[in-house]
Structures are given as C-alpha cells and as structure tokens.
Amino acid sequence: MENSIDNLWQHFFTFPRKNYNPYVVKMLDYPEYLGFDKEKINETKGKWNDHFGNNNPLYLEIGSGSGNFTNGMSERHEDRNYLALELRFKRLVMSADKAKRREAKNIFFIRRKAEEIENFIGENELDGVYINFADPWDEKLKNRVIQASLFKTLEVLLKKGGKIFIKTDHDGYYSDILEFMSEFDNYEVIYNTSDLHNTEKAIDNIKTEFEELFLCKHNKNINYIEILKIK
Template identity: 30%
Template sequence: MRQRNKPWADDFLQEHTELVLADPRQHKHSWQSYFANNHPIHLEIGTGKGQFIGGMAEQQPDINFIGMEIAKSIVVTAAQKVLDADLGNVVLLNEDAADLQEFFGENEISTIYLNFSDPWPKNRHEKRRLTFQKFLEQYKEILHANGEIILKTDNRELFEYSLVSFSQFGMKLEEVNLDLHVEEDPQNVMTEYEEKFSAKGQPIYRCVARFG
C-alpha cells in the first residue's frame, strides 16, 4: 500500500528524538540502561500506525516496548499515538529490520511480535519474508534463551510458510491458532489491519514459537 507523503515528518522526528531515536545503534547491549529499569523488552517489527504497540504498552506498564518501522510516513503516526497516550515505556526506531543485529545484542529481547507482515507472495521474494531463515537467525541471536516469537496474520499462505520455516529451523511451536477471534480474548490487542480483516469475517491466524 502506497503511503501518503508527510512533508512535516522530518521536522517531527527531529523534535521527538526521545521517542523516535535518532541513533539507536548506540544503545546496543544497553537497552535496559536506556529504559532505566530491568523490565523485559518486547520488540514489534513492523509497527505500522502504532495501535498495537500503544495498546500493549498501556496494558503492560512493566514491559518496555520497542517498535521498528521502516516507513517514515508511518512511524510518525505511531509516534503521535504514543505521545497522545503519554506512554513512557515505548520507543520507536525508523529502521530496517534486515539490520537487527546492528541495534540489539545477544539476549536483549524477550519477545518479538510479527504482526501482519508483508507476505511477499512471489517465490523470488522469499528472502524478504520476516520468517525466512536469515531473519530467524537474527531473532535467535537477540532473543533470550526462552524468548518467543508471536506472529499474527490474515494471510494463510504466509502463516503456513512460517510454520514450516519455524519447524525446519528447530523451533518449538507452542500455539497454532487458525481463527483467533472465534473466542474473544480481552487481553488481545488488535492492530489496525486485524480490526479491518476480522470485521469482514476473515480468520486471523496466530502462532507462538520458541527456539530450542
């Protein structure tokens, strides 16, 4: 989906470097020092407009949340939501997830969320899928030994591909849900896409996977 250009985005990011960090690489190996507490750190890759990470941060104030979003025109919308909600346990990175190990050291992250990631359906684009082996290798490095990956999507092909990818990588599948909203979970925080697709009656797929 083409995103509308926001000519004010650069100025906004320069004014809010405490939220959308200008140089996140300097915090590698020291994210808990940055947050000034020992709370677990959860990472959402592909934050979108920020509904999920904002809702999670409000629901779980004893968790530190980092949202990564490559599109500048989108990350500013997420930042506005975080600012409006006055959330002190969220920071955002306007960066590419292909470079995760530039930002995070070993065992720094407790949970990774992959919410409605681009399915990249063409075979020649397989390496861009966030559950491709090269991404899993990075996740394994930055996650705690007992850390988890939580994936949600409306795309069955991506979901099935991811289950196979996780399994082939030797991961343990702790949950496989083929229709998340059959029974509503009050703890489930929906993304913008999740609201849209579930309202149309489309099933939402969810899985939880761990390494080792």
C-alpha cells in the same frame, strides 16, 4: 538539530529530492519516542535498559504500522519496555504521537529495517518479539520479513525461554512459517490457530490497524502462531 529538511535528508536518502514527505521533519517533534539516527541507535545495542532507566524485560515489534498494538501493550504492561520498528514516516509520527499524548515511559519507535536488528539489539537482550501482518510479498517471496534468516538472527537476540508472536491474515504465509519452523531444533511452536478470533486468545488480543480492517471489511480469519526459544 534544527527543524529543517536541509539537515535531515541525508539520514534517509542518498541524493536530495525536489519534494519531501512532510512527516520526515515531523519526526523531530518526538525525540523521546522516536529514533532514526543510525549511529545513536547502534550505540544503544545491549544497553536498552539504560535507555529506559530500568531493568524491565524488553519486547520488540517488527513492522509496527501506526502503533496501536505496541502502544496498547506498553499501556497494559508498564513493567515491560517496548521497542517498535517501522519504515514509513507518517506511521512512525502517528505512533510516537499516541505515546506522547499518554506520556508513556516504556516505549520507543525506531526507523530501521528488521534485517538490521543485530546492529542495535544485543545478545540475549530480548524477551519477546511481535510480528503482525507482515507484507506477504506473493510475487517476491525473498522480500518477506519472516523467513529462516530472521529466525537465525533472533536465536542470538532472544533470551532462553523468549517467545515470538506472529499474526497474519495470509493463509499461505502462515503455513510457510509453520513449515520452515520444523527445521529449527531450538524453537518450538507452542500454539497455533488459523482462527485467532474464535479462540480463548482473542480475549487478551490487542488488534492492530490492519487486523481491524481484515476483520471488519473482509471478515477474514486471522492466523496466529506462538513460538518458544527453547535453549
């Protein structure tokens, strides 16, 4: 594809605009690390192992921001594959750039919404899902990424024994998640704490960009939940 917004805007917008975010075109510089073409991504449903060229376990991060967490995880676990969903162009470009600079082989960023994952992830294809510091949407709870409907979808996409890992600075979001989890028979909360950084789990924890901010600037406690898909 030619490096031009003329060919690209229709991927993201319904109508042409006067000004475009320069990172829209920059996304084309990272074909090995960043995907946004809906059709191509949907065609990979159930075949992510072919994309990575191995049969390693597949992990997904939802709302990956500038990519520190998934880049860190993929560097630590070269025997796993990592997909990460993000919507913001600049954050995606920064994430892909980090992966490219270290010539990573097991990571791919996707510009797609969490609400669409069943279109491009197959049944039982995932071994784990990470959701770090999802926007709390205090004024519009229905916009939250983490809600019962996502867990219903993940029930199909996660393997038996697969896990969901959630970090949030928002104490209300944390207790709301714990509350609606009790409605599911097929999930079990196997670990939760309202102060991750004062537990033994802090040792292996890879900090996200937002986590650094909440810790250093606001000295905020970080809530953390691990959920097991039982069957």
